[in-house]
Amino acid sequence: MNRGLNSRNSQPIRPARILIIDDELPIREVLSASLRDEGHIVQTAHDADTGLKAMREFQPEVVFLDIWMPGSLDGIEVLTEARKQLPNLEFVMISGHGTIETAVKATKLGAWDFIEKPLSMDKITIVISNILHYQQEKMEKEALLNKLRKNIAIVGEAPKMVNLKQMLARTAPTQSWVLLQGENGTGKELVAQNIHYLSTRVSRPFIELTCSNLADDLIELELFGYEKGALPGAERAQKGKIELAAGGTLFLDDVADLSLKAQERLLRLLQERKFLRVGGSHPIEVDVRLIAATCKDLTEEIAQGRFREDLYHRINVVTLAVPALRARPEDIPALASHFCDQVAKEGGFSKKEFSQHALEAMIQHSWPGNVRELRNFIERVYILTPGEFVDVHDLRFAGLSGPASGGNPANELATFREARAQFEKEYLMQKIQENNGNISRTAEVIGLERSYLHRKIKAFGLEIQKGNEELG
Numbered sequence: 001m002n003r004g005l006n007s008r009n010s011q012p013i014r015p016a017r018i019l020i021i022d023d024e025l026p027i028r029e030v031l032s033a034s035l036r037d038e039g040h041i042v043q044t045a046h047d048a049d050t051g052l053k054a055m056r057e058f059q060p061e062v063v064f065l066d067i068w069m070p071g072s073l074d075g076i077e078v079l080t081e082a083r084k085q086l087p088n089l090e091f092v093m094i095s096g097h098g099t100i101e102t103a104v105k106a107t108k109l110g111a112w113d114f115i116e117k118p119l120s121m122d123k124i125t126i127v128i129s130n131i132l133h134y135q136q137e138k139m140e141k142e143a144l145l146n147k148l149r150k151n152i153a154i155v156g157e158a159p160k161m162v163n164l165k166q167m168l169a170r171t172a173p174t175q176s177w178v179l180l181q182g183e184n185g186t187g188k189e190l191v192a193q194n195i196h197y198l199s200t201r202v203s204r205p206f207i208e209l210t211c212s213n214l215a216d217d218l219i220e221l222e223l224f225g226y227e228k229g230a231l232p233g234a235e236r237a238q239k240g241k242i243e244l245a246a247g248g249t250l251f252l253d254d255v256a257d258l259s260l261k262a263q264e265r266l267l268r269l270l271q272e273r274k275f276l277r278v279g280g281s282h283p284i285e286v287d288v289r290l291i292a293a294t295c296k297d298l299t300e301e302i303a304q305g306r307f308r309e310d311l312y313h314r315i316n317v318v319t320l321a322v323p324a325l326r327a328r329p330e331d332i333p334a335l336a337s338h339f340c341d342q343v344a345k346e347g348g349f350s351k352k353e354f355s356q357h358a359l360e361a362m363i364q365h366s367w368p369g370n371v372r373e374l375r376n377f378i379e380r381v382y383i384l385t386p387g388e389f390v391d392v393h394d395l396r397f398a399g400l401s402g403p404a405s406g407g408n409p410a411n412e413l414a415t416f417r418e419a420r421a422q423f424e425k426e427y428l429m430q431k432i433q434e435n436n437g438n439i440s441r442t443a444e445v446i447g448l449e450r451s452y453l454h455r456k457i458k459a460f461g462l463e464i465q466k467g468n469e470e471l472g
Contacts, residue, residue, distance in 0.1 A: 014132055015039045019060035021051035021078070022094065023069045027119070031064065034121055039127075048073035055082055055089065064124075064133055065111075067095040076106060083110045090131045098270060109323060141203075152193050155338045158328030164191070164320060171318050177270070179315050180293040182322030185372030189253060191322055193290060196249040204248030209241045212254035219262045221278055230279025242275060242450045255292040255315070256301050260308065267311045272389050290315060325374060326366040332363050335371065339378040340392040355391045365400055384423075387446065391430060397423040425460045428453075437464050438454035 018040050022028050028044040035042045043058045045051035048071050055063065063082070067075035080093055093106045096117035103114035113127050154165055171178060172195045180188040189208065196206045214222055221231075225240030240252060252258075258266065269275045271292065274283040292315045301307035325332070336354060344351045354362075367373050377398065385394045428442075435442040439457075443450040457464060 014136075015041060016062055016128060017041045017058065018043075018057055018128070019051070019054055019063045020044045021046075021048070021063065021069070021075075022066040023047060023055075024066075025305050025412075027066075027117070029096075031119060031124075035124075035128075035305050038125070047071045047073075048078045051078060052082065061090065061135065062128060063089060063091045063102060065093055065115055067093055067106070076102070076109065079106060079109050079111060090135070092127055092131075145318070148224045150186060152190055152197065154187070154190060154194060155335050156328055156331035157277050157334070158323075158331045160321075160323040161331060164322065166321055167318075168194055169198070171195060171320070173200060175200075175289060176320075177290045177294070177315050177317045179298075179317075179319045180291065180322055182295065183324050184295050185370035186322040186324055187371050188322050189251065191253040192249070192293065194289045196251075196289075199249070199289070200246045201289060205245050206249050206251065207241050207245035208251040208253065212257040216259040216262070219259055220265065220424065221246055223262060224265065224275055224277055226278035227280045230277070234279075237277065238468075240277065242269065242286060242288060243277075243284065246286050247288070249289045249291060252290045252402055253293045254295070256294045256296040256298060256307055263308045263311050267308060270311075270314045291431075305454060311443060325370045330365045332374070333359050335374055336378060339375045340382075342375075345380045347379070347382060350355070350388055352382060352385065352388050352390050355389065358390050358395055359437065361392050361395055361400060382450045386427075393423070393426040393430060397426070421460075424456065425462070428460065429457060429462060432457075432462070432464060439464070 018035055020031055020035075020042065021044075022031075023046055025046070028046070032042040032044050043054055043060070047056045047069055051063075051065070065075045066079060069075060069078075071082070075093060075095070079093070082089065082091070087110075091106075091111045093103070093111045093114045093115060095102065095114075106114055110409075112131055115123055115127070135350060154161065154168075168191060176278075178195060180191055182188050192208070193206060196202065211219060211224055221238075221240065222337050223240050223242055225238050225243055226234055228234055228237045265275065269286075272283075273287065274285045276283060298307055298312050302309045302312060325335075336359065340351055340354075343349065362374075369376075377400065379400045381390055384398050431446050432439070432442050435445060439453060440450055443453045446453075448456075455459075
């Protein structure tokens with residue numbers, strides 16, 4: 001049988017580390033020479049034992065593996081053993097007397113392709129190119145996913161957050177439906193995103209729907225979609241959120257606000273794994289993972305007849321409690337720093353430094369709006385504070401309640417003009433003190449003309465210790 005190679009001239013692609021395992025010396029020599037001519041780094045082995053050793057030491061990206069070899073192991077057995085130890089390595093099986101049955105078996109065991117001898121360099125080059133492109137796309141995708149996971153990282157090391165993250169890590173790889181419970185603004189959507197992007201469904205869609213944002217007659221349309229002509233103006237069929245999430249994750253926020261009719265249809269979907277579009281007659285099968293979230297006590301909603309008990313038991317497979325911010329005040333400095341990075345990047349600001357007194361004031365605050373309120377507050381501080389140092393008076397001007405007053409100082413001032421004047425007075429006092437009463441230096445630091453700063457000092461009746469600079 002002719003075991004030679006059909007060669008061709010081809011454009012070189014990215015160099016790869018390639019291992020050839022074949023008991024026939026001519027095959028090893030000709031194939032390795034051809035691949036080296038294309039710029040690849042090549043090593044050869046003549047049997048299973050030397051081939052397995054070379055995989056560990058040479059660390060190839062692609063292995064060309066002969067199926068029929070003398071010795072303790074044949075190519076199929078080498079493939080089986082290697083896939084256990086090196087799951088990311090790609091194998092191309094080669095044989096001069098292979099069968100369809102053998103090729104199918106090799107593919108099921110994880111081989112990339114099966115090439116019959118005599119080997120064609122056209123096909124070998126194409127196979128290598130496809131493998132390298134696949135590996136490149138895989139690395140780029142993993143890099144993007146790692147970046148995404150970093151951007152949606154759950155910040156906090158308080159005991160309740162550590163417990164939540166541990167539960168999340170155990171739950172995410174499963175296919176179980178999840179119920180998230182927690183107050184508004186605690187970050188339930190962020191937890192849902194983490195579950196999805198740490199799951200086996202990561203390459204499929206993450207679709208979300210906030211049930212409280214829609215009128216009852218629109219929820220079903222949004223969830224299940226509709227057929228052409230199902231309602232006035234429906235000139236074509238429209239997929240719903242469930243269909244868009246096929247293979248991935250559907251996140252229903254404020255699930256307690258679903259209408260009873262929509263609850264019934266959702267229950268049927270979870271039971272049968274299929275549904276009808278509005279106006280449709282043909283069931284659509286769908287594989288979707290459900291994550292539901294609510295800030296309400298569903299047992300109370302059931303008692304009041306507003307939520308179906310059978311649906312509750314369906315979605316309540318794994319329940320994760322997302323704690324309120326006031327239950328983990330020790331996480332506030334880390335959250336503030338995290339949000340400072342976000343706001344500075346998004347708004348083009350220089351990152352601000354919060355004084356220890358400012359951080360303590362933030363820790364003392366109750367944060368009824370939870371993490372969302374803290375994030376919005378940090379953004380407001382960045383907008384209203386001109387300098388890069390943030391102290392307690394800056395927080396008070398931005399609307400943080402002070403422990404002494406027990407209320408919001410901004411609300412105690414009748415007009416915006418009064419609030420602004422109060423802020424300017426406290427701000428100028430602080431900056432003048434920081435510069436030891438030196439007016440020229442203060443004006444330079446805060447970006448004001450010296451004469452304008454003098455007028456402000458006079459208008460506010462500020463007393464400046466003389467000696468550092470004349471005020472006249």
